[in-house]
Amino acid sequence: xxxLDLSAQLRARSVGxxxxxxxxxxxxxxxxxxxxxxxxxCADAALExxxxxxxxxxxGDQRGPxxxxxxxxxxxxxxxxxxxTNGSRLFSDFVPNTDATVVARMLNAGAILVGKLNMMELGFxxxxxxxxxxxxxxxxxxxxxxxxxxxxxxxxxxxxxxxxLGADAGGSIRLPAALCGVxxxxxxxxxxxxxxxxxxxxxxxxxxxxxxxxxxxxxxxGAIAGFDANDPQSSVAAVPDYLAACSESAHxxxxxxxxxxxxxxxxxxxxxxxxxxxxxxxxxxxxSIQTVSIPNIDLASTAQTIIAEPEAxxxxxxxxxxxxxxxxxxxxxxxxxxxxxxxxxxPRAVRFVQRLQQQVDETLESVDVLVSPTTTGAAxxxxxxxxxxxxxxxxxxxxxxxxxxxxxxxxxxxxxxIPCGFTSEQxxxxxxxxxxxxxxxxLFRVAASYQRVTEWHRVSPQTITRxxxx
Amino acid sequence: xxxLTLDQVRDALAALGLRPDExxxxxxxxxxxxxxxxVRDLDRVDLDEAYFLSDKDLKNE
Numbered sequence: 392x393x394x395l396d397l398s399a400q401l402r403a404r405s406v407g408x409x410x411x412x413x414x415x416x417x418x419x420x421x422x423x424x425x426x427x428x429x430x431x432x433c434a435d436a437a438l439e440x441x442x443x444x445x446x447x448x449x450x451g452d453q454r455g456p457x458x459x460x461x462x463x464x465x466x467x468x469x470x471x472x473x474x475x476t477n478g479s480r481l482f483s484d485f486v487p488n489t490d491a492t493v494v495a496r497m498l499n500a501g502a503i504l505v506g507k508l509n510m511m512e513l514g515f516x517x518x519x520x521x522x523x524x525x526x527x528x529x530x531x532x533x534x535x536x537x538x539x540x541x542x543x544x545x546x547x548x549x550x551x552x553x554x555x556l557g558a559d560a561g562g563s564i565r566l567p568a569a570l571c572g573v574x575x576x577x578x579x580x581x582x583x584x585x586x587x588x589x590x591x592x593x594x595x596x597x598x599x600x601x602x603x604x605x606x607x608x609x610x611x612x613g614a615i616a617g618f619d620a621n622d623p624q625s626s627v628a629a630v631p632d633y634l635a636a637c638s639e640s641a642h643x644x645x646x647x648x649x650x651x652x653x654x655x656x657x658x659x660x661x662x663x664x665x666x667x668x669x670x671x672x673x674x675x676x677x678x679s680i681q682t683v684s685i686p687n688i689d690l691a692s693t694a695q696t697i698i699a700e701p702e703a704x705x706x707x708x709x710x711x712x713x714x715x716x717x718x719x720x721x722x723x724x725x726x727x728x729x730x731x732x733x734x735x736x737x738p739r740a741v742r743f744v745q746r747l748q749q750q751v752d753e754t755l756e757s758v759d760v761l762v763s764p765t766t767t768g769a770a771x772x773x774x775x776x777x778x779x780x781x782x783x784x785x786x787x788x789x790x791x792x793x794x795x796x797x798x799x800x801x802x803x804x805x806x807x808x809i810p811c812g813f814t815s816e817q818x819x820x821x822x823x824x825x826x827x828x829x830x831x832x833x834l835f836r837v838a839a840s841y842q843r844v845t846e847w848h849r850v851s852p853q854t855i856t857r858x859x860x861x
Numbered sequence: 862x863x864x865l866t867l868d869q870v871r872d873a874l875a876a877l878g879l880r881p882d883e884x885x886x887x888x889x890x891x892x893x894x895x896x897x898x899x900v901r902d903l904d905r906v907d908l909d910e911a912y913f914l915s916d917k918d919l920k921n922e
Contacts, residue, residue, distance in 0.1 A: 728892035742908040784895035
């Protein structure tokens, strides 16, 4: 059920917040041992907060559509008085004394925090032995939910909670959203505060919502976006009514298909077929489709590696020296390697980013949004191993998983992933929609229009039924 | 550019105060050499047209 529906029921008092939170806690209790979506569950605090919300709503004092709605956040966001691990043993005892801005804003909107979600360690790629359990994809427990916001996507897909927050520096919201069949958005750079987000401290970190529908994400983005003096990158751009944009039609919108993403041999047939069907649906809605070209966009992950990886290595340098054994082998080796990327490569990579930003801006003059598959394929099996060759390292570091998402982390444009179909293995894949800076409303307009005429977001993983019957 | 050897990777990390164990070292070397190889792809892009304050702009001021 969507946040809007739940909110209407709360207002009508046909259901209580305590009832909703109890249902979430029961589902978490039933499924989390297999999914490993949650690291921490705040059952008592959530039930207390829900009781207060019920009292307030009962007095006619409903603060907005999130009041009384359960949510959960990636364990990368500070939560006052609640352990925040960043998915790592390094922070197994870290209890912040303040909330991240996005958490505080959700709480101020009346949402009920039920827990902290599992993630790839430090938000830094595959983990051989995840400290808080192997995150699993609800559609197939042998497969990864993607990452690094792994639990943020799987918890929504498995109906453990209606909405979550994740963080994205190269695709870490959009990739797991696509692989788990839910909606995930990375807003424009600077539109959502990074204060209290344990990212790399670099350009690319971006917090954002995940949910089952574009409307749910619009509601959450409306609550968390906007200027924050605690984040030096924060923008003063206005926060329009994103939910209103969801009721607009995509009729007449100009949609650009990025040719380079479709020409890559990394794009698997299942993702290609779903993407082409999505284009047909958008055309049916009255949008015009045209092909656009952004040369060299495939090099974005290379530029991102040169810029972002050394920043991460610098961020964790002290821990790499003093506590390397407390970091899983794969992120540890990645951080060691990142320490050796020469600073002399950086200026050229920064120039590339500026060029790419210019190209994307120019392309978005002739179309309203760009579209692409979010990922090159569906969720792969969970098979993290040590790197055994340069070619394998090449695939791991620069490989296709971020091909379509990292360019827009570099350029700072907003991007959303919505479910757009299934592969022959019955695994979900996503459609990425990218817009002009601070025009998240256009993304919601297209995404919500698409979801009104498709059913992909209404399908729940069969796995959950099996889990609950197990 | 030839690949860095394990000894070179170990020495470079040691200069930064980082001491990976032998099991990590091969993994790290593969990653470093893959990265150094791939960054050359950026050379194929003509970045002189990039929209930014270039060296040329600075000289003109």
